Amino acid sequence: MKLCEFVAAEAVIPDLQADSKEAAIRAMVASLAKAGCITPQDEEGIVSAILKREELGSTGIGNGVAVPHTKHPSVEKLIATVALSRHGVDFASLDGEPVYILFLLVSPPSRPGDHLRALESISRHLRNQSFCKFLRQSTTAAAVMELLKEADNNELP
Amino acid sequence: MSWIMAESQVYRRRVIVKAEHGLHIRPCTLLAQAATKFDSRIRLGNGAKQANAKSVWDLLELAAGPGAELDLEVDGPDAPDALEHLAALFDSDFGVSASVSTTPSGDS
Numbered sequence: 625m626k627l628c629e630f631v632a633a634e635a636v637i638p639d640l641q642a643d644s645k646e647a648a649i650r651a652m653v654a655s656l657a658k659a660g661c662i663t664p665q666d667e668e669g670i671v672s673a674i675l676k677r678e679e680l681g682s683t684g685i686g687n688g689v690a691v692p693h694t695k696h697p698s699v700e701k702l703i704a705t706v707a708l709s710r711h712g713v714d715f716a717s718l719d720g721e722p723v724y725i726l727f728l729l730v731s732p733p734s735r736p737g738d739h740l741r742a743l744e745s746i747s748r749h750l751r752n753q754s755f756c757k758f759l760r761q762s763t764t765a766a767a768v769m770e771l772l773k774e775a776d777n778n779e780l781p
Numbered sequence: 782m783s784w785i786m787a788e789s790q791v792y793r794r795r796v797i798v799k800a801e802h803g804l805h806i807r808p809c810t811l812l813a814q815a816a817t818k819f820d821s822r823i824r825l826g827n828g829a830k831q832a833n834a835k836s837v838w839d840l841l842e843l844a845a846g847p848g849a850e851l852d853l854e855v856d857g858p859d860a861p862d863a864l865e866h867l868a869a870l871f872d873s874d875f876g877v878s879a880s881v882s883t884t885p886s887g888d889s
Contacts, residue, residue, distance in 0.1 A: 683806055685837045691806060718810065718837065736802040740844045743805060747841035 625741040626776040627749065628769065630729075634659035635705035636765035640713070640726070648713045649674050649692050652705050652728040659705075662730065666698040670730055684717025688760075689750050691743065693729035695736075702731040702738045706768055708760060724760055725750065749775045791856040792864045796871040798849045808875045809840040815870055821857025823867065834867065 635655040642648035650671055657667045673694035677683070684690040690713075705728050712722025727746050731739045749755050755775050762768045774780050800808050816823045816834040823834040827849060832839035834853075845851055853871075855864045 681807055681810055685806065685810070685841075687838075693806070718814075737846055740803045740805060740846055743841050744844035747838050751838050 625738070625745045627745055627772040628776050630702045630704045630738075630742055631727075631769070631772055632656065632659050632661045632703055632705055633765060633769045635661055636768045637705065637707040638762055638764050638768055640707040640709040642709070642713060643711070645678065645692075645713060645715050646675060648707065648709070648715075648726060649678075649728065652692075652707050652726065655707075656703065656705050656728075656730070661703045661705075662696075662698060666696065670694060670696050670698070674728070678716075682716040682718065684715035684719075684723050685747075686717060686719040686721070687750065687756070688712070688721060688724040689727075689756075690715045690717065690723040690725075691727045691729065691746060693731070693739070695733040695739070696730050697733055699730050699732050702729065702735065702742055704729045704742065706759075706772075708762065708768070725756065752780060754781045790860065791854060792860045793855075794853045794864055794868050796851050796853050796868055798845050798847055798851065799871065799874040801847055803847050803849065804840060804843060804845040806837070806841065809837050811875045812867065812870060813837045813840060815867060816863070819855075819857070819859050819863040819866075821855050821860045821863045823857075823863055824852075824854040826852040826854065 637655050642651050653667055653671045656662050657664050674692050677694050683692050707726040709724050712724050715723045717723060758771050762771055798804055813835055825832045825834045827843040827845045830843050832843050
């Protein structure tokens with residue numbers, strides 16, 4: 625699955641200001657709502673579901689990356705947004721380090737396969753140090769999307 | 782790592798992903814955390830894809846869906862214990878089912 629297929633360009637946050645896990649998740653879900661990917665009525669429910677999921681165990685999977693997510697019946701297809709934090713967010717990550725790159729996913733309960741394929745794609749690309757480095761250097765949503773496209777096309781070193 | 786490859790026996794077992802949503806972040810995290818406690822080398826295979834079971838990143842790349850049959854392969858000083866412990870995790874569905882059922886929209 626290609627990153628550009630599920631990351632909503634209009635919802636990318638190139639300079640996330642949040643300094644806590646909850647604030648980061650709220651800002652990212654709000655960005656999805658602002659971009660029209662979810663309705664404002666569903667915003668709070670999605671935030672709550674994601675926070676509840678984090679209580680089961682952090683999605684900060686190390687290397688400065690977190691993948692907060694939930695399934696929610698209000699979406700018809702998998703949607704995601706990316707946020708970049710310059711100062712890092714304390715996400716209670718597995719390796720105890722702050723996170724700088726966040727991928728937030730909302731997927732329909734009926735399509736668990738898509739969720740797995742998106743995780744596989746995110747994981748595969750984020751292991752590439754060049755991808756992570758260039759991503760953290762991106763300062764605009766357009767630059768982020770351009771980089772995701774390059775990653776999708778295997779154009780990165 | 783303290784094992785000596787030439788002297789160690791490889792232990793293998795076929796395990797099945799019971800998790801309703803497959804091997805997503807939570808089971809991968811629990812599996813990697815459990816595997817890391819052992820000194821043995823622990824691999825998990827999904828067809829041609831191979832993962833170091835101590836790495837969440839590796840495990841996520843298996844993209845193993847519900848019902849997938851995986852090959853657990855362990856070699857090293859504590860291999861029999863590791864094999865039993867990890868196979869039991871698969872058998873118990875990582876204890877995930879109980880948690881998920883209390884959070885219908887919070888998933889995985």
